[in-house]
Amino acid sequence: MDASSSISITDVPGVSCASGWIGIKRDERPDAALFICDHEAVFAGVFTTNQFRSACVESSLMRLHGGKRVRAVLVTSGNANAGTGLAGRADTELLAAGVAKEIGCQADEVIVLHTGVIGVPLHAERLTPRLSALIQSAGSSRVAGMEAATAMMTTDTFPKTSVHTMQTAKGSFVIGGVAKGAGMIHPRLATMLSVIITNVSIHPVALQKALHQAAKTSFNAISVDGDTSPNDSVILLATGHDEDVLTEESPEYEVFIEELTNVCQDLAKMIVKDGEGATKFIEIAVTGGASDDDVERIAHAVSTSTLVKTAFYGEDFNPGRIISAIGRAGAHMDIEQLQVKISEHMVFADGACTPVDEQIAKEVMSQAEIMVAINLGVGDCAGTYFTCDLTHDYVQINSEYTT
Amino acid sequence: MDASSSISITDVPGVSCASGWIGIKRDERPDAALFICDHEAVFAGVFTTNQFRSACVESSLMRLHGGKRVRAVLVTSGNANAGTGLAGRADTELLAAGVAKEIGCQADEVIVLHTGVIGVPLHAERLTPRLSALIQSAGSSRVAGMEAATAMMTTDTFPKTSVHTMQTAKGSFVIGGVAKGAGMIHPRLATMLSVIITNVSIHPVALQKALHQAAKTSFNAISVDGDTSPNDSVILLATGHDEDVLTEESPEYEVFIEELTNVCQDLAKMIVKDGEGATKFIEIAVTGGASDDDVERIAHAVSTSTLVKTAFYGEDFNPGRIISAIGRAGAHMDIEQLQVKISEHMVFADGACTPVDEQIAKEVMSQAEIMVAINLGVGDCAGTYFTCDLTHDYVQINSEYTT
Numbered sequence: 001m002d003a004s005s006s007i008s009i010t011d012v013p014g015v016s017c018a019s020g021w022i023g024i025k026r027d028e029r030p031d032a033a034l035f036i037c038d039h040e041a042v043f044a045g046v047f048t049t050n051q052f053r054s055a056c057v058e059s060s061l062m063r064l065h066g067g068k069r070v071r072a073v074l075v076t077s078g079n080a081n082a083g084t085g086l087a088g089r090a091d092t093e094l095l096a097a098g099v100a101k102e103i104g105c106q107a108d109e110v111i112v113l114h115t116g117v118i119g120v121p122l123h124a125e126r127l128t129p130r131l132s133a134l135i136q137s138a139g140s141s142r143v144a145g146m147e148a149a150t151a152m153m154t155t156d157t158f159p160k161t162s163v164h165t166m167q168t169a170k171g172s173f174v175i176g177g178v179a180k181g182a183g184m185i186h187p188r189l190a191t192m193l194s195v196i197i198t199n200v201s202i203h204p205v206a207l208q209k210a211l212h213q214a215a216k217t218s219f220n221a222i223s224v225d226g227d228t229s230p231n232d233s234v235i236l237l238a239t240g241h242d243e244d245v246l247t248e249e250s251p252e253y254e255v256f257i258e259e260l261t262n263v264c265q266d267l268a269k270m271i272v273k274d275g276e277g278a279t280k281f282i283e284i285a286v287t288g289g290a291s292d293d294d295v296e297r298i299a300h301a302v303s304t305s306t307l308v309k310t311a312f313y314g315e316d317f318n319p320g321r322i323i324s325a326i327g328r329a330g331a332h333m334d335i336e337q338l339q340v341k342i343s344e345h346m347v348f349a350d351g352a353c354t355p356v357d358e359q360i361a362k363e364v365m366s367q368a369e370i371m372v373a374i375n376l377g378v379g380d381c382a383g384t385y386f387t388c389d390l391t392h393d394y395v396q397i398n399s400e401y402t403t
Numbered sequence: 404m405d406a407s408s409s410i411s412i413t414d415v416p417g418v419s420c421a422s423g424w425i426g427i428k429r430d431e432r433p434d435a436a437l438f439i440c441d442h443e444a445v446f447a448g449v450f451t452t453n454q455f456r457s458a459c460v461e462s463s464l465m466r467l468h469g470g471k472r473v474r475a476v477l478v479t480s481g482n483a484n485a486g487t488g489l490a491g492r493a494d495t496e497l498l499a500a501g502v503a504k505e506i507g508c509q510a511d512e513v514i515v516l517h518t519g520v521i522g523v524p525l526h527a528e529r530l531t532p533r534l535s536a537l538i539q540s541a542g543s544s545r546v547a548g549m550e551a552a553t554a555m556m557t558t559d560t561f562p563k564t565s566v567h568t569m570q571t572a573k574g575s576f577v578i579g580g581v582a583k584g585a586g587m588i589h590p591r592l593a594t595m596l597s598v599i600i601t602n603v604s605i606h607p608v609a610l611q612k613a614l615h616q617a618a619k620t621s622f623n624a625i626s627v628d629g630d631t632s633p634n635d636s637v638i639l640l641a642t643g644h645d646e647d648v649l650t651e652e653s654p655e656y657e658v659f660i661e662e663l664t665n666v667c668q669d670l671a672k673m674i675v676k677d678g679e680g681a682t683k684f685i686e687i688a689v690t691g692g693a694s695d696d697d698v699e700r701i702a703h704a705v706s707t708s709t710l711v712k713t714a715f716y717g718e719d720f721n722p723g724r725i726i727s728a729i730g731r732a733g734a735h736m737d738i739e740q741l742q743v744k745i746s747e748h749m750v751f752a753d754g755a756c757t758p759v760d761e762q763i764a765k766e767v768m769s770q771a772e773i774m775v776a777i778n779l780g781v782g783d784c785a786g787t788y789f790t791c792d793l794t795h796d797y798v799q800i801n802s803e804y805t806t
Binding site: 049050051052080082083084085088117118119120229230304306307310311313314316319320321323324326327328333335347348350351352353390391392394395396398399 | 452453454455483485486487488491520521522523632633707709710713714716717719722723724726727729730731736738750751753754755756793794795797798799801802
């Protein structure tokens with residue numbers, strides 16, 4: 001790891017990181033990453049829409065709704081602590097209390113995120129004795145940040161970090177984030193986790209609103225296999241302590257949202273590119289929709305169609321599968337108005353498929369990044385989504401025994 | 404093909420079949436199957452819900468809404484005649500007229516179904532000269548029936564036929580059907596086609612209602628990959644000419660629906676078992692739903708989850724993936740009331756996963772047929788659905804070049 005040339009979440013002033021093994025994974029690979037703020041931070045979060053929520057999501061929501069400040073985020077991997085009932089809630093709180101004790105804060109100032117096997121008791125009392133060593137290893141070097149991003153990984157093949165800065169009249173501020181992707185753990189369930197920290201001073205309501213807006217066009221616009229886990233979480237911390245906080249009315253607020261969106265989109269695209277077994281990155285741009293719901297329906301149908309995704313894997317120029325997915329999406333449309341392009345080449349217009357030269361089709365499909373542009377032609381709503389292909393490696397990774 | 408021991412759609416009195424090559428497939432493999440009734444029949448149909456409809460679906464719907472009688476059904480494979488605009492409509496009618504001329508009826512008494520590549524002109528004028536030879540080969544032997552069922556096949560690995568009889572006060576009647584499954588043609592798009600014929604005398608309104616009811620628990624309760632094609636069609640013909648027709652009030656009507664449902668379920672299950680690359684047949688039984696919509700949402704989420712389907716392929720006993728799919732289905736539920744069983748073994752109850760002995764889990768997953776029973780515990784609605792696993796062969800079949 002060439003730390004000197006890397007970016008790191010520790011580029012955000014006042015952030016230190018730790019990582020190591022606390023006893024979840026049998027083979028003693030790192031299974032814990034800790035992100036610590038020097039000062040207490042306001043925080044925002046977006047979470048899975050799955051009705052099964054891990055104990056950690058319940059615990060994070062309790063802190064969010066209680067308006068708590070946060071000093072640290074602990075991410076553990078190997079056990080999702082989902083489907084574990086009340087004992088699971090106690091386990092999450094035990095870990096929070098363990099971290100709080102070591103860094104000198106309250107348990108409800110520590111956020112805990114889990115990822116891993118569902119339905120297996122966590123038994124946190126086995127883990128807390130190792131928290132002290134974990135926290136003593138914390139540092140603010142780029143290496144410490146990169147190691148924490150790496151410790152979050154499961155079947156991810158590379159750590160995911162993005163850092164953007166914003167210039168304002170008050171000076172320069174940093175937004176840094178890490179994520180783990182839709183990989184399977186030992187190999188049970190895809191979980192997407194992200195921790196983002198900024199040194200901006202901002203009102204918590206404005207922070208939550210900014211995260212919702214940024215997530216809409218990033219984490220909520222990607223699909224690897226259409227599944228959402230009980231654990232999916234994005235946590236955003238703002239550590240600034242200026243009395244003059246950013247609000248929705250501040251002139252810099254839009255700039256903040258823009259840079260936050262950049263961080264989220266960087267991380268979301270990395271998750272798709274590192275999707276299990278993926279060989280192609282596919283951008284689906286929907287325009288002309290009658291409603292935002294319709295735009296999402298179209299993007300969802302196309303991005304989750306196994307027929308579309310296997311065609312991309314096989315480099316098979318196959319507009320019929322895309323058009324069929326559009327047709328079953330249940331969106332309002334007029335076939336005579338519909339236009340579909342694959343990487344700038346029109347494949348459907350005026351109610352019928354249009355022929356594309358075989359050599360051009362072959363060339364388009366050989367690219368690692370492919371754009372599908374769908375203009376419904378019946379309204380002004382639009383959105384861009386990201387997905388990957390469905391490959392032999394995906395089936396291999398996800399069909400292996402857990403034992 | 405051991406015709407003597409086979410059942411055949413020609414077991415329905417007054418039905419003859421033909422099959423052969425009419426010029427669609429380049430390699431001169433059979434690409435046309437014809438089902439002829441000695442007498443005109445009343446007919447019913449259920450069709451794809453995809454907003455892109457093949458010209459043949461438009462043409463069939465026109466005949467259905469016009470209350471037409473039917474003498475023959477022509478099924479062609481190799482070209483879906485979808486995404487082909489008005490020229491496509493003309494092509495379908497040209498084939499209907501060609502068949503009508505040969506058997507001596509009106510063009511609107513012939514139904515045409517297509518399956519194959521989307522967006523390529525059919526040029527039916529190339530095909531009509533070969534219809535005469537096709538029709539001259541027609542016969543009412545079991546071999547003729549089996550050959551027609553075989554000519555409909557695309558990536559299907561076996562022909563699909565079911566015959567049931569019903570005993571009534573008026574005598575014995577036969578219901579016979581054939582189907583082609585969710586295979587890809589040359590390999591573009593999954594299409595499910597079925598032709599069912601009975602010698603019952605029945606009012607067309609009662610016939611349509613019976614088909615809707617039978618399809619609900621058969622063709623509309625199966626999923627191979629969650630896609631629906633522009634061509635999916637089920638055509639049901641009733642050739643009986645008794646003046647005393649079956650109506651919804653007739654005492655035999657429920658028996659008719661029951662036997663029709665048996666034929667439809669037989670064919671639907673064969674389609675799933677012959678799903679591309681499938682190695683496991685999975686029955687998903689949902690009970691205790693607050694609404695029929697909720698039952699369908701749950702069944703759809705579980706049966707289309709690539710994580711669930713790859714786990715079954717890998718014989719990985721993985722309740723977490725099923726529970727996560729249930730959780731994202733958007734159905735009304737209460738996690739405390741939910742119970743999930745895999746082949747009779749409880750895996751989720753009282754709000755948490757329940758442990759299953761490793762040896763038992765291995766035994767369950769090694770079976771070719773697996774039952775997932777989901778009791779939502781919040782209502783009285785129920786339904787049973789059928790799906791298959793997602794395998795390397797599925798990816799292989801669907802990622803190959805079309806060229």
